Amino acid sequence: MSKTSDTKSAPPAGASRRTLLLALLVGLAAGVMTAVLVFALPDQTGAPKTETTGKALVGGPFSLVDATGKRVTEKDFAGKPMLVYFGFTNCPDVCPAGLQVIAAALDRLGDKAGGVTPVFITVDPERDTPELLGKYVASFHKGIVGLSGSPEDIAGVTKAYRVYAKKVPDETQPGQYNVDHSSFMYLMDAKGEFVKHFPHSVDAAKLADDLAAAMQTSGATATGL
Ligand code: NI
Numbered sequence: 001m002s003k004t005s006d007t008k009s010a011p012p013a014g015a016s017r018r019t020l021l022l023a024l025l026v027g028l029a030a031g032v033m034t035a036v037l038v039f040a041l042p043d044q045t046g047a048p049k050t051e052t053t054g055k056a057l058v059g060g061p062f063s064l065v066d067a068t069g070k071r072v073t074e075k076d077f078a079g080k081p082m083l084v085y086f087g088f089t090n091c092p093d094v095c096p097a098g099l100q101v102i103a104a105a106l107d108r109l110g111d112k113a114g115g116v117t118p119v120f121i122t123v124d125p126e127r128d129t130p131e132l133l134g135k136y137v138a139s140f141h142k143g144i145v146g147l148s149g150s151p152e153d154i155a156g157v158t159k160a161y162r163v164y165a166k167k168v169p170d171e172t173q174p175g176q177y178n179v180d181h182s183s184f185m186y187l188m189d190a191k192g193e194f195v196k197h198f199p200h201s202v203d204a205a206k207l208a209d210d211l212a213a214a215m216q217t218s219g220a221t222a223t224g225l
Contacts (some may be wrong), residue, residue, distance in 0.1 A: 026097035058186055058194040059084075064121065065149040067134020072147070074147045074192050081195070081214040082117045083207075084186040086163045088124035089136040094183050096140075098200030101207060102185070103141035108208035115215040118144045123181045124166035162187060187211070190218035 063073050085102065087095030099120065106113040118135045122128035125148050128136075133146035148154070158165055163182050170176040183200040187210060195214055198207060 024074060056196070057163055057190060059188055061152070062157040062160060064149040064153050064157060067130050067138075067146050069130055075123075077117050077119070078192060079190050079218075080115060080117050080157070081190055081211065082119055082192070082216055083211065084119050084121065085163065085183075086121050086123050086158065086161065086165070086181060087135060087183065088122050088179050088181070089128050092178070094200055097145065098183055098185065099137065099140040101145060101200065101202060101204050104142050104200050104204035105207040105211060106143050108204060109211060112212060112215065113143055115219075116211045119147055121147045121154070121157055123154065123158060123163065124179050125149055155171065172203040179204055184219045187214055189214060 061074050063071060066072050076101070084104065085098055087098065089095075102118050102120075106118065109116070118141070120133070122133050128148050130148045133148045137144040137146040149157075157163075163184075165179055165181040167177045168180050170178050178207075184197040185200065185202065185207070186197050187195040189195050196210070198210075
């Protein structure tokens with residue numbers, strides 16, 4: 001470090017003291033606010049104190065139809081972490097981008113990829129039949145499970161996962177529509193409880209690391225460690 005760079009740390013003493021005081025006050029206020037949030041939230045929501053407050057907010061029971069036409073529920077996927085992603089086959093760019101990331105993460109996991117179930121649930125059950133959806137997801141990666149169902153089935157699962165989805169007219173094709181939707185990936189643990197979420201643009205290497213960590217945690221839980 002040169003001597004000249006040290007000289008900038010010598011403003012008038014009064015100004016520096018005021019700055020320091022301000023910084024202390026801001027820090028103190030932030031600390032108090034954090035403390036208020038941390039301690040007040042569990043009481044406001046009435047959540048049990050032993051649970052983290054975020055756990056129950058995303059996920060839950062569902063009943064959907066897989067590519068073979070079989071009805072499946074969350075119980076069929078229990079015992080392994082699940083990566084849940086919502087979208088539709090006519091999606092112009094976001095869903096394909098997200099599915100490519102998932103496929104790349106699965107490729108990175110290699111042999112370990114079987115330890116997690118990646119699920120793509122349609123927000124467009126009217127056009128995405130189970131069969132069509134199955135073919136679509138298989139074009140990205142054969143390990144991805146496509147799930148459709150009745151509009152009521154889909155309404156139930158989007159509500160459980162707090163997914164926003166709304167039909168909007170397609171400006172480029174009269175009579176057609178798109179579906180505006182939130183595009184997060186939800187990592188659920190082996191018991192079906194929410195762990196964390198990722199944006200569709202998440203880095204495939206990071207996603208693979210987090211999936212591997214979730215598998216390790218699940219394995220440890222399963223063996224009682
Ligand atoms: Ni989409």
